Amino acid sequence: MASMSVKHAIAAAKKLRSLQERFNPGGSDIYPALMGDEAITALIPSGNPLSVHILMFTRALREQGTDEQYEKFGRRADNNEIIGTFAQTELGHGTYLRGLEARADYDRGTEEFVLNTPKLSSYKWWPGGLGQTCNYCIFVAQLYIDNEAKGMAMFVVQIRDEETHMPLPGVHVGEIGKKMGLNGVNNGFLGLKDYRVPRLNMLMRHQQVLPDGRFVKSPVSQVSYFPMVFVRCMVARQNSNYLAQAATIATRYSVIRRQSPIEEGQPEPKILEHLTQQMKVIPEIVTAVVYRLAAANLQNMYNETAEAVYRKDFSRLPELHALACILKVATSYDSTYGIERLRQACGGHGYLTAGNLGNIFAMAAPACTYEGENSVLYLQVGKILMKNWSQVLAGRELMPSMAYISECSKMTSFPQWTGSWECLLKAIQYACVGSIRLAFQSYNARVQSAQSQTAAVNYSGLELTKAAELHGRSYVAGNFYQQIVNSPNKHQRSPQFQKVLENMLELHLIQIFFRHLGDILRFIRITEDEISALQRRLEEVLKELRPDAVAITDAFDFNDKILSSALGCYDGNVYERLFEAALKHPLNRKSVPDFFEAHLKPFMKENADNAKKSKL
Ligand SMILES: CCCCCCCCCCC/C=C/C(=O)SCCNC(=O)CCNC(=O)[C@H](O)C(C)(C)COP(=O)(O)OP(=O)(O)OC[C@H]1O[C@@H](n2cnc3c(N)ncnc32)[C@H](O)[C@@H]1OP(=O)(O)O
Numbered sequence: 014m015a016s017m018s019v020k021h022a023i024a025a026a027k028k029l030r031s032l033q034e035r036f037n038p039g040g041s042d043i044y045p046a047l048m049g050d051e052a053i054t055a056l057i058p059s060g061n062p063l064s065v066h067i068l069m070f071t072r073a074l075r076e077q078g079t080d081e082q083y084e085k086f087g088r089r090a091d092n093n094e095i096i097g098t099f100a101q102t103e104l105g106h107g108t109y110l111r112g113l114e115a116r117a118d119y120d121r122g123t124e125e126f127v128l129n130t131p132k133l134s135s136y137k138w139w140p141g142g143l144g145q146t147c148n149y150c151i152f153v154a155q156l157y158i159d160n161e162a163k164g165m166a167m168f169v170v171q172i173r174d175e176e177t178h179m180p181l182p183g184v185h186v187g188e189i190g191k192k193m194g195l196n197g198v199n200n201g202f203l204g205l206k207d208y209r210v211p212r213l214n215m216l217m218r219h220q221q222v223l224p225d226g227r228f229v230k231s232p233v234s235q236v237s238y239f240p241m242v243f244v245r246c247m248v249a250r251q252n253s254n255y256l257a258q259a260a261t262i263a264t265r266y267s268v269i270r271r272q273s274p275i276e277e278g279q280p281e282p283k284i285l286e287h288l289t290q291q292m293k294v295i296p297e298i299v300t301a302v303v304y305r306l307a308a309a310n311l312q313n314m315y316n317e318t319a320e321a322v323y324r325k326d327f328s329r330l331p332e333l334h335a336l337a338c339i340l341k342v343a344t345s346y347d348s349t350y351g352i353e354r355l356r357q358a359c360g361g362h363g364y365l366t367a368g369n370l371g372n373i374f375a376m377a378a379p380a381c382t383y384e385g386e387n388s389v390l391y392l393q394v395g396k397i398l399m400k401n402w403s404q405v406l407a408g409r410e411l412m413p414s415m416a417y418i419s420e421c422s423k424m425t426s427f428p429q430w431t432g433s434w435e436c437l438l439k440a441i442q443y444a445c446v447g448s449i450r451l452a453f454q455s456y457n458a459r460v461q462s463a464q465s466q467t468a469a470v471n472y473s474g475l476e477l478t479k480a481a482e483l484h485g486r487s488y489v490a491g492n493f494y495q496q497i498v499n500s501p502n503k504h505q506r507s508p509q510f511q512k513v514l515e516n517m518l519e520l521h522l523i524q525i526f527f528r529h530l531g532d533i534l535r536f537i538r539i540t541e542d543e544i545s546a547l548q549r550r551l552e553e554v555l556k557e558l559r560p561d562a563v564a565i566t567d568a569f570d571f572n573d574k575i576l577s578s579a580l581g582c583y584d585g586n587v588y589e590r591l592f593e594a595a596l597k598h599p600l601n602r603k604s605v606p607d608f609f610e611a612h613l614k615p616f617m618k619e620n621a622d623n624a625k626k627s628k629l
């Protein structure tokens with residue numbers, strides 16, 4: 014599987030090169046990498062062994078290395094003359110980066126770094142492509158000068174000979190083993206023993222070690238986390254894609270499959286005529302659209318911030334970090350749960366490999382873990398919300414994506430309930446700010462009682478997580494509302510198209526309202542009649558969107574090859590394709606399976622003989 018994936022990946026990487034030249038000759042725009050990796054990943058159901066090379070190794074060299082280091086390593090990496098990965102996580106540590114054990118000791122006598130993974134737990138573990146594909150890596154280690162810790166640093170490390178691909182002396186490298194999915198990626202392990210690299214192999218755009226061993230600190234240490242921010246932005250887009258693929262499959266299957274008359278004596282309807290089936294499928298279509306729009310927004314913000322960071326302007330880093338965290342979490346959680354809901358909506362056939370929903374789930378699910386485990390990132394955002402609430406209390410302005418927090422903080426009560434889109438959106442924002450206020454009271458009480466910040470974060474963790482989750486909902490719903498209601502190109506849309514978009518907005522806002530009704534009722538009084546009215550509107554908008562479901566998913570424009578699903582094929586010949594796939598199963602090559610003579614027949618004969626004996 015790994016070699017097949019590498020073969021496909023190389024073919025698609027060549028495609029990426031032509032995309033790059035066509036869309037962005039010699040530039041650093043993210044989109045060619047995005048499209049390239051998306052194309053590669055989509056065509057390789059077992060995952061792309063070059064993902065981390067394209068998305069992290071090449072970008073770290075460009076963004077963390079000096080211009081000279083880019084010339085020496087980055088250009089060859091961009092040109093796929095060398096293949097790398099991003100080796101940060103260790104067997105013993107993934108989240109807590111300050112706990113990483115790999116070390117780099119500076120030897121001023123030879124102007125080299127001596128790299129070591131001192132214990133088994135220090136081994137790098139997980140980096141994509143590390144097992145067999147890569148011959149280089151970005152090795153993240155704790156920097157030591159005269160045995161004094163200076164923090165994390167990144168080093169360009171060659172791990173295999175460029176000609177023979179043999180691991181170099183001092184390198185212990187291999188595959189970490191079978192996973193739930195993505196088994197074409199050869200995630201690997203790496204141990205280094207007294208492995209020496211020249212001083213100029215340490216990426217020094219933001220922090221430097223001078224020949225005499227003097228250390229020049231980075232102006233903003235967090236800029237070393239930038240490669241992770243980029244992938245979190247990618248995950249938001251990639252996982253909205255996975256959800257869109259699954260929604261396309263389940264929608265197409267739901268208008269082919271007929272089951273259970275709704276009226277006695279009537280013919281069996283398409284299962285998408287059942288209201289409960291509409292509630293399983295149509296919200297997922299809309300969620301895929303909502304996150305794709307949010308991810309596109311985030312990508313633009315990433316580009317702007319990356320340009321600014323390149324000019325040493327780090328002012329937008331905190332907001333990008335907060336948004337990249339919250340969108341990576343929201344998209345990966347909602348896509349993973351949504352794909353499983355869509356699999357279940359396809360009944361037994363959804364469980365067949367030929368339907369491909371299991372593999373799409375296995376591709377989407379790890380995004381809840383890699384690039385920052387989701388609950389850790391929720392706590393990151395919770396901490397940032399605490400800092401911003403202190404700003405609100407001090408009457409200071411907040412970053413644009415958190416401006417609603419200031420506005421809601423000035424409201425003494427929630428206005429008269431109208432049930433309008435603006436009302437629903439404000440209700441989610443108001444509940445978020447209420448949750449932030451409660452979390453801050455708990456958190457601040459702990460800090461005031463002399464608890465450390467990390468301890469206060471831990472013991473306020475549940476409330477911080479809730480506040481972070483609602484902040485994500487507020488941002489995503491707010492972005493969707495703006496795109497549908499206030500978009501500058503709204504008037505270029507046909508009235509019919511605008512109506513479909515408004516129906517999707519209605520469904521998204523009502524669905525989020527019901528998902529967080531408990532959180533909202535803590536802060537807003539809403540009557541039973543007002544809630545029942547929303548229930549009716551939910552049922553109504555599902556009915557309104559039902560005729561458009563196929564057209565919306567067709568507009569995702571996934572080729573049958575990418576969906577790779579007998580349930581979601583464009584021609585709708587589901588049963589023929591399921592049967593065709595079944596006949597290809599190796600067990601169907603012979604009428605009598607080999608295990609009959611070897612195991613089954615003796616087993617049944619023994620039971621028959623025993624039965625006869627017991628009758629005697
Ligand atoms: C189209 C195709 C797309 C395909 C997409 C899929 C590709 C699949 C490939 C998957 C590759 C996977 C790669 C990896 O998994 S790489 C390893 C990822 N590891 C992590 O993300 C580690 C997570 N851990 C953390 O983030 C740590 O908790 C942290 C680094 C945050 C450090 O925590 P620590 O407790 O030491 O410090 P604080 O939490 O107090 O943070 C210190 C301050 O720094 C700010 N901060 C933190 N992170 C960032 C950041 N990324 N950017 C900017 N700022 C950051 C934080 O807010 C604190 O600021 P203040 O001091 O102001 O409070």
Ligand SMILES: Cc1cc2nc3c(=O)[nH]c(=O)nc-3n(C[C@H](O)[C@H](O)[C@H](O)COP(=O)(O)OP(=O)(O)OC[C@H]3O[C@@H](n4cnc5c(N)ncnc54)[C@H](O)[C@@H]3O)c2cc1C
Pocket residue numbers: 065098099100101102105106107108109138139140141195200379382383384385386387388389392
């Ligand atoms: C498919 C895949 C690909 C990957 N690719 C790469 C790669 O290319 N390069 C790379 O460097 N890494 C890679 N990783 C590793 C990934 O980044 C880590 O798995 C991730 O950062 C989580 O760290 P961990 O596995 O050590 O889990 P841990 O950090 O041990 O987390 C385990 C549990 O502890 C909880 N926990 C941890 N810290 C806290 C805290 N402070 N507060 C509350 N709870 C906490 C977590 O929430 C989680 O529930 C990959 C992982 C996967 C699954």
